Amino acid sequence: MTALVRLSHDDGVAVVELCDGRQNALGEAMVMELRARLEEAHHDETCKVIVVCGALEVFCSGAPRELLARLTTGDILPSDIALASALLDVPVPTIAAMEGHATGGGLALGLCADIVLLARESRYGATFMNMGFTPGMGMTRLLEHVLSPAVAHELLYTGELRRGADLEGRGVNHVLPRADVRARAIDIARRIAEKPRSALELLKHTLAAPRRAAFAASRLDEERMHTLSFADRATRARIEAEYIEES
């Protein structure tokens, strides 16, 4: 079986790359591999920092259609998608190099990183509400943790796919031409990798505490809202009609 997630190491910098060759949707196999590669990366004691990236066109498209359908039938619970915490709990600093589009849970995944880079030409959106259900994966709190609450709430209500260029200066670390995003992320990672791991772990624990707390605070509310919005009979039809299937 071909890998859905690749892990490479270079001098303290681990690169975890989503590479399913399609939309990098967060299906069960992808989530399992991503969690495994993240753990493998930071269990290596020479690892100082992890860069998470996807394809040039698409970073991550969030939950696949089939998974959303199963949520509407109650087959699985939204809390089963325990991916965000896997990235939030990484003990070393993490960098999301989001060269390509990121939507829904894919955007949430990137926002779990300590340092976030976007591409000017790519689009980023909290698309949950377009399909009739409330945001998940911590998005209700993670987005306003990075962007301002005003901008975050607008994006959550409208489900708009905003261009990276329009998010420049709004709280993300860098918004660059698509072709430059990964190189800049690696450059930042190399600076971080010069520091001792033990000190990085201490600082990460402290600096990431508000982000972890924001995520934790979102869980109860998001689960309650999901129970109601996924149980709504109209949601299933809306997912069928509005899910963005890429060509």
Added chain:
Amino acid sequence: MNRDDILTVVRKHLAGVLDGVEAASIDPARSMKDYGANSLDIVEVVSASMRELRLKVPRSELSKLTNMDGLVDLLHKVATEKSATP
């Protein structure tokens, strides 16, 4: 609402997401991709157009389209059906 009105709206929104492309110069026989729009640019252009025209077509139907003429025809058909409904 005639077909040209719809084309004007689509052209305007496409020109809005592209740098240095005049709305009037956009050839509807071509795909938005030919003009450099990426997949999610197209999603936004189509939803902005539908919002302005007050039309709604499920995304699943839109995915079959190959060029702007196809989109304009589909929107025109939906608009005609809508105005025929009392």
